[in-house]
Each structure stands twice: as structure tokens, then as C-alpha cells.
Amino acid sequence: MAPKLRSMTSSNGCLAVKLPRGTTMNGDSTPSRKRSRSECASENPIKAQSPNKRRSPRRCNSVRDESRIEKLDSPKSPRKSLFGKTYKKPKWNPRDPIQMQAVKQALHVATQPDIVVCREEEQNSVLEFCKSCIQQNKAGSLYVCGCPGTGKTLSIGKVQGQLLEWSKEIGLHSPDVLTINCTYLTKTSEIFNKMLTRLQPSKKITTNLLPLQHLQKIFSQKSQPLGRMMLMVVDEIDFLVTKDHSVLHDLFMLTTLPYSRCILIGIANTIDLTDRLLPNLGSLHCKPIVITFCAYSKDQILKIIQQRLMVVEYDVFELAALEFCARKVAAASGDVRKALDICRNAIEVLEAELRGSTGKEEIEIVSFDHMNIAITKSFKSPMVDIIQSLPQHQQVILCSLVRLFRQCKRNATTLEELNRSYLEICKSTQIRPVEMMEFTDLCSALSDQGLLDVGKSKGQKLKNIKLKVDSSDITFALKGIRFFRNCLG
């Protein structure tokens, strides 16, 4: 159950509420200002984060109560309870283009799920805040922050819908909703034009006042009758940061004017944006309330994917495959976009296998192996490119090392032993080996590129050799090359 927000009015007339977990008045950690945008997420699901990152919101994972997360295949699942325990899902036929399309659609980032699971508490906090503003006819501001792909935009979008339904149900004027994504603004001050146009759509502006001044005037004078509240959702609000922070400051200050009717929800990645850039809002006692969206945990990612797949009737993934994906993504970023991307890629791996198959063997589920390939591709290290562009004999040397270490389960060898392994591969693949002198030079070249560590020793052949890259990067880089397929076994 999400905690209830208790409304209170503070001495300065600002609306205050009792905050649930993850909600702070002074946000105390920081991801970076984001470079890429939600809109291009489907192409590039992992967002670059600038180095000025301070403390990560992922840290608040530690307070998450994992025990409250139900597995979707528990007996509470609607499908199971509807059909009883004997219900068996129909088999998925990946060769059926309609079924395939439905699965891909369910996993596409642009597909909005009916319910946003794992964000109930955050959505409830925002909803309660907005409700209490509307009930008290009071302006107020919220700042929603957290890492990319943690459901901020999605959740706030759902809350808007819930708020409109609620106000209709209880017979209050529904708020006028204005949603702005700041990445689309041509200049920062354009936000005030948009607000003014929404507040007074049919009025011709005849004064010399700037839009901001106009808004300040409107919100400082009593108007009869009182107009509707205005819910302003300002996504990617960090794009409004200017040298003197005046646009951000003026925007938040609009919610503190005596007759303001504006409920402002700012959304961005940076956790302490309001604290850092708008410290004087604190001294004026009108700091926005901060709601932090922590990075998704493994269980949450799993639950989100399973929830999205409930629209299709069949089992598409092995549970172990989904768990593997969720674990990898949670450890790397907690970004659901990345998890969805990997799942779609795993389906493509299966499709490629289907194209190459005789049609006799049945492939009817995305297995752990399909997922493993998709994950490997997705987390591909830059070393893979380097290895793929090396000259053939240097690649053979790396391949010999991987084979050697795999056979004897060690992580170091001598130049002589490596040369023996290299000669074996040359023999089995029928390529002419290079002389020992040249072989030593090739090893030095690999060492210069940071792929090998060639130790110092008086005797050339006794030099210690260690790999400086992950052997899985070498396997991944070379297994696509037909020549190496047999050597890597």
C-alpha cells in the first residue's frame, strides 16, 4: 500500500505534505544532466551520463523492499485464477508473423502498458500531492528525478489521467493540463509563452509586458471567478538551466505567488538540481518536494517485462532467460529500455536461427542461449572492435591464448608455451606460421595495444604472458569469423 500524504499548510502559505519513502525536501544525490532524450530512447536505450555525476540514485535500491514484489506467475495471476491451476498456455509459434508482431509490439518502448507496475508508490505520492493542491485551491511544485529509463515520464503521464478521472468523479473542475518537453523548446523563455497561451488562449496580448511578467501579474491579482487549476508537467526541465538559473527560478517562483493556480511538476535526471541551482527557494521556504525514482532492481525489471508480456497468450521466453536479462540490466543501469531492447534482440536471434534451420526441429521459445547472445551483443565492449580489426596472425595468437587458458584453467603462460599453441592452430587451419622472432614482435604489438601483458625475463622464451582483456571479448570478436570458429570450439 502506498503511504497517504497528509496535507498541511506551512507558515508561508506553501502547500506541504508528509512525504513517503524516496521523497525528500532536500534531494541528496545526483545523476548527471542527461545528454540524450526520451524520444530517441528506442534507438539508443542506454543514455550517456556526463562525468559531473555525483551520487547515483541507484543507491536508494538498498531501501527497497524486494519481498513486496510478487512474481507474476504466482497463483494470483489473473490468467491462472481465471482458468484454475490446470490452465496451460498455448504454444507460441514464432513462425507466425502475427504472433511475432504481437510479441515485439508488447516489448516495444513506445508501447504504453495499461498499468505501470513497480511505481505504485511514486505515482501515489504525485497523485496525492496534486489532489491536495486541487482540493485546497493552492499552487505547489514537485520535482521528479532519477536515472534514465526508470519510468518517470511514463508514471507522471499515468498520474495525469488518474487526476482527471478523480476530479470528474468527485465533481471538481478538472485541471487544465499542459505538458512540455523542454528539449523541444527553441529557447528557454519560450516556456512562459506556452504557459500564457494556455492560460489565456483567446486573449490578444496588448501590453508591453513580457510573457513572464504577464504571468506574474496574473498570479498576483485576485481574479473573479477563480479559474481552473493548471497542471504543468515540465519534462527534461534541466534543459531550462541557464547561466544565472533565472528561467528555472522564475518558473518555480510562479507557484509561490499569492493567486497562483499552477501545480508544477518538473522532471529530470539530476537529483539535486533544485537544491544546487535554486538554493534561495529554500530560504524562501518554497522548495519543491522531491520524488526520487530509484533504478529498477532485478525483480522489478523481471516483473515489468512479464507484465508487458501478459497481453500475449503464450510463453515467449524461458524464465531463466528473462531472469538473466533482468539481472544483467539491473547490475548495469536499471534502465527498462535496455532490458526491453535486449529481449527484442533475443527474439531476433531466435528468428535468425529459424531462418537457418531445416524446419524439422521445433524452436518455440526464446531460450537462455538466445538471450545470452543478445546480452553479449548489447554489452559488447570496445575491445571487441579492436580485436576484430587486428591482423590475422595477432588474432591467431589471441585465439591460441584463449584455448590454452581454457584447457589448463590458468591465466598466465610463457612465450614458448603460447608459441606451441599458436603453431598447433596454424597447423590445424593450414596457415603458414611466422618465425619465432616475428612471433615475439607480434606479441609485443599486442602488448602495446593493451591486449596482452608480456613480462620481463632474461630468456625470451620464458617471458610471462597474461591476457589483459576478458577472454569472452576475444571469443565474441572472433567467433563471427569463419576461420576461427573451429579453433575456438
Ligand SMILES: Nc1ncnc2c1ncn2[C@@H]1O[C@H](COP(=O)(O)OP(=O)(O)OP(=O)(O)O)[C@@H](O)[C@H]1O
Ligand atoms: N514500470 C514500468 N512498466 C512498464 N514499462 C515501463 C516501466 N517503466 C519504464 N517502462 C518502459 O520504459 C520506457 C522508458 O520509461 P520512461 O520514459 O518513463 O523513463 P524516464 O525515467 O522518463 O527516462 P528518461 O530520464 O530517459 O526520460 C517507457 O516508455 C516504457 O516503455
Ligand SMILES: [Mg+2]
Ligand atoms: Mg523521461
